[in-house]
Amino acid sequence: MSALLSVVFLGFFLGMRHATDSDHVIAVTTIVTRRRTLGGAVLIGVLWGLGHTLTILLVGGAIILFGLVIPPRVGLTMEFSVAVMLILLGALNLTGIMEQIHAALGSGRGPHSHPHSHNDYVHSHPHGHGPGDHGHGEDETPQGWLDRRFGGLGLYQALRPLVVGLVHGLAGSAAVALLVLTTIRNPAWAVAYLLVFGVGTIAGMMLITGTIAIPIAYTARRFEQVDRWLATASGVLSLAFGLFLAYQIGIVDGLFTGEPHWTPE
Numbered sequence: 001m002s003a004l005l006s007v008v009f010l011g012f013f014l015g016m017r018h019a020t021d022s023d024h025v026i027a028v029t030t031i032v033t034r035r036r037t038l039g040g041a042v043l044i045g046v047l048w049g050l051g052h053t054l055t056i057l058l059v060g061g062a063i064i065l066f067g068l069v070i071p072p073r074v075g076l077t078m079e080f081s082v083a084v085m086l087i088l089l090g091a092l093n094l095t096g097i098m099e100q101i102h103a104a105l106g107s108g109r110g111p112h113s114h115p116h117s118h119n120d121y122v123h124s125h126p127h128g129h130g131p132g133d134h135g136h137g138e139d140e141t142p143q144g145w146l147d148r149r150f151g152g153l154g155l156y157q158a159l160r161p162l163v164v165g166l167v168h169g170l171a172g173s174a175a176v177a178l179l180v181l182t183t184i185r186n187p188a189w190a191v192a193y194l195l196v197f198g199v200g201t202i203a204g205m206m207l208i209t210g211t212i213a214i215p216i217a218y219t220a221r222r223f224e225q226v227d228r229w230l231a232t233a234s235g236v237l238s239l240a241f242g243l244f245l246a247y248q249i250g251i252v253d254g255l256f257t258g259e260p261h262w263t264p265e
Contacts, residue, residue: 007184011193015200018172019049019208023082023241027164028205030089030238032212033231034096041213044161045205051165052172052205053198057191059170060177064190070174072262076255079171079262083245085164090239093231175264 018024028048032041062068070078176197177190184190216230254260 007189007193008196011196012200012203015197015202016204016207018176018197019201019204023086023245024048024168024205025208026234026238026241027082027086027089027168028161028209029212030086030093030234031161031164032209033093033216033234038210038213038217041209041216042206043158045207045209046202047158047161048165048168048209049198049202049205051162051167052169052201053165053195055166055169056173056176056198056201057194059173060180060194061191063174063177064181064187064194070264072260073255075174075262075264076249076253076260078174080246080249080255081167082171083242083249085167086238086242086245088242089164090235090237090242093235093238096231178264 028044031044031048063070176194180190180193184193216227250256253262
């Protein structure tokens, strides 16, 4: 009984600590800055944690149960996918902010043409910002069509944090599984540890996203400019860290040059 409790507590709290890794926090921050409510941000943390736990269980469980060996190039490729994802998240955030600025600069004029946004959908056509000048309703866009059909379910809004969690779990699954194998020899207990570790990661990410969302929700209601700067800063940080990881993995660790060398961490 004491051994079981030790596995549960150890796995849970190490999972919570794992959620605080810098690449995890940067990725979810980039997503959370597009939200405006505390509940929505916490849901992002849950979805990220579920995606992370799923790949940890699948890949880590396969390593434990079937003795799979991850070649260095495959391991580096899994980690490189995190760098690519961070770059894409940062670029998407910065693109959305620039479109909002362009739309703000174009407000108050007669009919004209420039890229403008309807929530997350951006397109361009001649329009104005006065009554009746726009040329189509706010919901007459692909984004509006998706909102009408899937908005209630929240299905497509959930995909981004879920996929980000899947990628992060894929990159870290080998390291977690190999660490477990060095301390827990029983395969069933080792897989159980992975499950508890995943639950701890979900809990930790819920706390992180909730903490991040509190100032964002406050500034979104009161200080639109500050909210925009927060979103811009998260995009720049995600893009910069992603580029750093890409250089570290692709060049320094040899994924694209010479002999790859990889040690799960």
